[in-house]
Amino acid sequence: MMSGEVVHTFGFTVYFVFALMFTWASHIQRTNPGAGWWALSISSAFFARLLYFALLYTGDTRLIITAYAFFIVLEKPLMLTGIVRFLNLPITTRWFWFIAALADLWLAIAWVGEFDGFTRIAGYSLINTSLLACAAWLIFRHHKVVPGLSLRIAALACLALAAHWLTAPVFIQLYPAWATTGFAVGTMLTLVQYLSLLTAVLSLFQKRLLESEARALDMAFLDPLTGLNNQRYMTTLFDQALLLATRPHHIVAIFYIDLDNFKPVNDKAGHAVGDEVLKAMAQRLKDCTRSTDICARVGGDEFVVIGTQFTREFQVEEMARKLLEHVLLPIEVGGYTFQLGASIGVSLYPEHGNSLTELVQCADKAMYHIKRNGKSGVAVYGGETAGGLGLREA
Incomplete structure (x- = not known):
């Protein structure tokens, strides 16, 4: 079994690589704006894992979980905003941020009230679950926007992550040693999720290139007025x-x-x-x-x-x-x-x-x-x- 240090090191390293890739994709001219938001969301997940790893030496579980949870909660409205922008949906994103703010409020209340670990984790886990389920529904409903399976796989990954967040507090409460395994499972599902989203961005970019090439060929070989060959x-x-x-x-x-x-x-x-x-x-x-x-x-x-x-x-x-x-x-x-x-x-x-x-x-x-x-x-x-x-x- 891998140690917690190995799991978190692997997690924040790979998240950092994905953040760079999404940032690169977002700077390609006329790339779908969803890529920029996903660069921010995976960066938030990166900081969550990095802080968790950096604060392990303190031994303060309450501090570690609260710092980690803050950035993990922040990741979700960023990711959902990216989905809305990527799919060009007529949906206001302020509700995502409102729900995420409720999670942060819960973390503050749990900190002041010195709630036990299960209660503290269960509160923001439920909110993560709801936001991930919403992401899975939005992506699956509009998966035909991008050719191929990338968006369907992303939807399944979001749904699996929602189930993971829903059950994780219970498993950790019953089997404390399962926490490291839970982080490993969450890391792999997150990688599948963002790899699928990155594939969707690149597929849409490829589709745009092919359409541009087709238009260029039409301009090169067809008379623009009559549509006959030139x-x-x-x-x-x-x-x-x-x-x-x-x-x-x-x-x-x-x-x-x-x-x-x-x-x-x-x-x-x-x-x-x-x-x-x-x-x-x-x-x-x-x-x-x-x-x-x-x-x-x-x-x-x-x-x-x-x-x-x-x-x-x-x-x-x-x-x-x-x-x-x-x-x-x-x-x-x-x-x-x-x-x-x-x-x-x-x-x-x-x-x-x-x-x-x-x-x-x-x-x-x-x-x-x-x-x-x-x-x-x-x-x-x-x-x-x-x-x-x-x-x-x-």
């Missing part, structure tokens, strides 16, 4: 699109779409309405394409669609006409009705190039052919000829 991500996805064209006779088509008559929208109704028109056009493009196709916004009013899994060239022309038909439909935004058009240039893989850059350039040339010849049409790139571009209008 040019950078389109380049990345093109290699995947080529994998869908590895089967014999499969074609990948690049549709370069430049909206016609879009500038008057901004001039007449303002850029806010113009943005809504672009969003509507982006949605129409997505509605016209399949899950294996890629839609991207590459400029102010310019879009690229990468169509995959075509087996015949006439299917490409049908899709181009479908895209044009949807663009030509009237758009009602902000009390205005707009009739836009689109110049669509088309290039084919592998007929017109093997890289996205080559294919986009070819589709761009086909698109400008439509622009110069009346707008709102479709042209398929046909290669360079002696007289210019070998284009054919679809």
Whole structure:
């Protein structure tokens, strides 16, 4: 059996380490505020054990228990305040402090009245039990805030500690030698409790990092206005699109779409309405394409669609006409009705190039052919000829 000195030395040493870890966690930018309160609560438990150990030489049991109990009682409202802050609960914490103040009042009365050890311990043990039971209930009720088992384990540890504090005075009264064992059991349960809370803090921090990373990827690869892929991500996805064209006779088509008559929208109704028109056009493009196709916004009013899994060239022309038909439909935004058009240039893989850059350039040339010849049409790139571009209008 371990001696009391060993148990308390182990206790305040480990509590000190946890206090440092919670303090470190609380200073990470935008970390949940619960970590700071738990740094204070475990520090209070540390001082309780340190004082108990330091005062053992005095042999004054009443002084030792009172000093120890003061900091142990202080730990509970600090811990509960951390739980409320961590879980962002709409609960006032002053009641926790009021109940803890009752425990300190009991210690003062017991000191003045020179109550016997059992009565003195039983008074603040009941208050510790009630506060720990409250902590277990709050944590378990809201354990889904953090993924994983950390909060459920913390709730169980709080409940076990509540039972420990409820029974400890009786065991110590009946078996005085059990006091050291009781301190050892309390130490292990407290470690499980705070380790679980620290895990919850780090899990929430990890969740925040993953969400931030996901948002950063969205910002890097998605057009913030329309939600379509941007040019950078389109380049990345093109290699995947080529994998869908590895089967014999499969074609990948690049549709370069430049909206016609879009500038008057901004001039007449303002850029806010113009943005809504672009969003509507982006949605129409997505509605016209399949899950294996890629839609991207590459400029102010310019879009690229990468169509995959075509087996015949006439299917490409049908899709181009479908895209044009949807663009030509009237758009009602902000009390205005707009009739836009689109110049669509088309290039084919592998007929017109093997890289996205080559294919986009070819589709761009086909698109400008439509622009110069009346707008709102479709042209398929046909290669360079002696007289210019070998284009054919679809």
